[in-house]
Amino acid sequence: MTDHKLDHMIAKSKTLSPVDELTKAQVKVELKRLTLELESHDKHYYQEDAPKITDAEYDALRKRFNAIEARFPEFVTGDSPSQKIGAQPSGRFAKVRHAVPMLSLDNAFAEDDVVDFAARIRRFLRLGDDDKIDFSAEPKIDGLSMSLRYEGGELVTAATRGDGAEGEDVTANIRTLKDVPKLLKGRNVPEVCEVRGEVYMTKQAFLALNERQKAAGDTVFANPRNSAAGSLRQKDAAITASRPLGFFAYAWGQMSAMPADTQSGMIGWFERCGFRTNPLTKLCHSVEQLIAFHRKIEEQRGKLDYDIDGVVYKVDRIDWQERLGFVSRTPRWAIAHKFPAERAITVLRDIEIQVGRTGSFTPVGKLEPIGVGGVIVQNVTLHNEDYIKGIGGDGEQLREGRDIRIGDTVIVQRAGDVIPQVVDVVLDKRPRNAKVFHFPKKCPCPLHTDVVREETATGEEGARARCTGEFACPYQKIEHLKLFASRRAFDIEGLGEKQIEFFFEKEWVREPADIFTLPARNNRIRLEENEGYGETSVRNLFAAIEERRRIALERFIFALGMRHVGETTALVLARGYGSWKAFHDACLKVAKGDEEAIAEMDALDQIGDTVIASIKAYFGESHNRGIVERLTKEVTIVDAEKPKSNSAIAGKTVVFTGSLEKMTRDEAKAMAERLGAKAAGSVSKKTDYVVAGPGAGSKLADAKKHGVEVLTEDEWLDLIGQ
Known part of the structure; x- marks a missing residue:
């Protein structure tokens, strides 16, 4: 991706100076602006499942941010993008902690990105232009990641990726797959080895399964990946056995000994052990060969009987992989080169406004249902007011004169084959009665509080609209409660979004502490007398609430819902302070403007002005302090995990x-x-x-x-x- 395109995607009509021309004063402003944008997009993607920009646009923002940090390391703060991996385990199965985390991959969307990827590796390893780098290239299967643990050559555990650190135990179900050997073949098999790969369903098997599901009146799956995941997450392993699932092996976790010293060598070892590996995997000796391989696989994509959404490149030498290491959530030695998005044409029937946890307004387009890339799309992001008006905004700006109206025929694409968005309007098909959408000036909540446009870090009017009601706004209260009970926070099974909305409407739960007092108040509430509840379901819910009275410090900090304090930042703060008392005391001092406490927080790696300002605002509000005080009386907060190392610098x-x-x-x-x-x-x-x-x-x-x-x-x- 060229610098010109990258800058265009970040600031649209703004002109940004090249990174190597920025002054330190400009850098401070630029990093703050990019941080606000990135954290906002992380929130929409990971917390609300409602992304506002394409993967490529996000990649461009992050690329510039990383380039600035690399040139000015003294400005590195905690405002970097959240490093989230997958999702928390659902709770339906026992949890398995991965001995080696299952991380995600960084993405490339253009051939220039692949060139940059190889150049970064060369620089990091300090290789000369003549030094050869071999890469293993393989199709990126659109399935469900799986880790298989073998001890003494025998399969003992199978776990999903989950949140990267902890997954679900699906061993009984995995044992039904013919592509997964119960005993590894060959001699000299390591005592402990974890084989990782992808569970998938072929397109033909997917269509046949949906026909059977439809005939039986059961759930019809949206795509092969969903059907594979649904088939694997069955309580009855016999159901999984009846579904035609396959498995490709391509990676490893904990290994007591390494059978090979290259990625391609490990793939060969997997085959000899009895696993199926992707026959299209190829060893490439240059960037040119990688790009040629990507083009070839893209041409074959439609003819393959399984879904893929790109090609994965990995440095072949394992010793180089180990030296390259990781950047938080992604390995430096691998990247996923995605395919272009698929498109379709449909009609925009309506536009609705969603109010997020922090009061942000998101316009959502309601479409005439249409299939895009094998998925039925009915809702689509319209980014913000400026995007609808056709004058820019967070999304790629529509062509001149392309505003969006209710009743328009629109072109929809799934960016990266995942995120639905409107990319153009077919003006020739615009009906005479197409309605111009007027962005609300008041929040739709009962308070009807004002809606304002956010200011950017430079003091200009931003594209985002936000309700000024803060915690008084019911929509924001509900969204805070949803975050609190979510799997990434307190993870209370049986207390999902619908239940939160129901309890809030009944005025039974208005703040987090109310969740934990709910069982004691049930003699008055009589939850079991309400539709959808019975004695068993109520008993299970209350048991789940009791189980979550003990929580890790980092989860507790994240659950408070402070702006700009995502999972990664919460973990840094937890490790930095160690205990809730130490962190809470520091926050109260920061709220009062204690310079020493602010400096101590600022000294933490990855924590900067934006996070500190958010913590100061949160704990500076008496209403919030009351919420926290009442909550801490109901739960036990476990200190952060201490370093296990006994080295000379442990704890330093x-x-x-x-x-x-x-x-x-x-x-x-x-x-x-x-x-x-x-x-x-x-x-x-x-x-x-x-x-x-x-x-x-x-x-x-x-x-x-x-x-x-x-x-x-x-x-x-x-x-x-x-």
């Missing part, structure tokens, strides 16, 4: 500054964290070590000011025994 706080010569800064941070240390972004009196290379600047001065021990790179390596 380290700051790296200047140019390291024997490793990159990312490598140094990753190494420190593996050994149980905390890699911070700024120096405070609580910093234990500053590792300074050539060109060290203000952080070195801060170290001397606070009396922090300064180490050279060699002294650091000696300390950690490297």
